[in-house]
Amino acid sequence: MSESRVSGLSWLFVALALGSAVVLFRGAGPAAASGDHDEAHELRHAGNIIPLSELMGRPELVGQRVLEAELEREDGRVIYELELLDDAGQVHERYYDAVTGQPLRGSGED
Amino acid sequence: MQLERDKVLVWDPFVRMFHWSLVLAYLVVWLSAEEWGWLHDQTGYFILVLIGLRVLWGLIGTRHARFGDFLYSPGRTLEYLKELRSRRPQHYLGHNPAGGWMVVILLLALLATGASGVLIGAGEHEFWEDLHEGLANVTLLLVFVHVAGVLFSSLLHNENLIRAMWTGMKLRRDADV
Numbered sequence: 138m139s140e141s142r143v144s145g146l147s148w149l150f151v152a153l154a155l156g157s158a159v160v161l162f163r164g165a166g167p168a169a170a171s172g173d174h175d176e177a178h179e180l181r182h183a184g185n186i187i188p189l190s191e192l193m194g195r196p197e198l199v200g201q202r203v204l205e206a207e208l209e210r211e212d213g214r215v216i217y218e219l220e221l222l223d224d225a226g227q228v229h230e231r232y233y234d235a236v237t238g239q240p241l242r243g244s245g246e247d
Numbered sequence: 248m249q250l251e252r253d254k255v256l257v258w259d260p261f262v263r264m265f266h267w268s269l270v271l272a273y274l275v276v277w278l279s280a281e282e283w284g285w286l287h288d289q290t291g292y293f294i295l296v297l298i299g300l301r302v303l304w305g306l307i308g309t310r311h312a313r314f315g316d317f318l319y320s321p322g323r324t325l326e327y328l329k330e331l332r333s334r335r336p337q338h339y340l341g342h343n344p345a346g347g348w349m350v351v352i353l354l355l356a357l358l359a360t361g362a363s364g365v366l367i368g369a370g371e372h373e374f375w376e377d378l379h380e381g382l383a384n385v386t387l388l389l390v391f392v393h394v395a396g397v398l399f400s401s402l403l404h405n406e407n408l409i410r411a412m413w414t415g416m417k418l419r420r421d422a423d424v
Contacts, residue, residue: 147304147309150261154296242371
């Protein structure tokens with residue numbers, strides 16, 4: 138390939154990178170992106186999340202102290218991320234689906 | 248004295264755009280790591296796209312953008328590091344052997360960090376999150392090494408490599424590789 142064709146390709150790659158940026162950052166922010174399918178999905182579920190107090194009624198959580206509780210969005214799901222202190226003084230992290238209240242894999246395996 | 252005609256275009260538009268977009272995206276991805284999930288995720292995907300394009304460009308791109316131009320054998324790389332110790336290293340128009348390996352290691356570290364981040368949502372949440380954080384710290388360390396290397400090399404050869412990555416132009420020297 139000639140050097141000039143290769144440098145033309147360089148601009149094509151610039152355009153591909155910019156195009157991907159436009160696709161990825163379109164809507165600029167969760168609030169403005171409500172037209173987006175994923176976001177709509179998330180927000181619909183966000184209205185259905187169970188309260189933390191209800192989650193803490195789960196048998197394995199009774200008597201544990203919550204050091205930190207975060208509500209996070211991951212791949213269209215809303216997740217409770219809990220940092221807990223048990224009776225033995227051990228710190229655990231547990232993850233729950235905030236809609237169903239079901240524990241997620243990766244929970245409590247430390 | 249260097250003449251104007253010795254000024255050559257070393258870094259093509261995509262290489263430069265890739266480099267500075269990555270710098271910007273890297274800043275955003277760090278600053279958004281704790282609080283703003285959407286921005287962090289999208290910027291992470293953008294970095295993965297950039298890396299994919301750069302790897303492809305490393306195979307088919309302009310002369311100094313290609314891996315074949317700047318990947319040297321471990322033997323030659325060690326020799327270059329010894330030259331550095333003597334403060335009289337060979338001058339390279341493109342990446343020097345140490346810089347070339349730095350590029351590859353940074354790309355791999357960013358790829359691993361990004362992949363582990365994507366996998367956080369795929370189950371084994373805590374495992375991938377810990378790995379993602381660990382890899383992010385390794386990557387930050389590598390960025391510091393990279394910047395230190397660039398500054399060191401710039402001083403050693405009395406040339407501004409940061410400006411060269413912005414304009415794409417470098418001054419060719421007689422004994423250049």
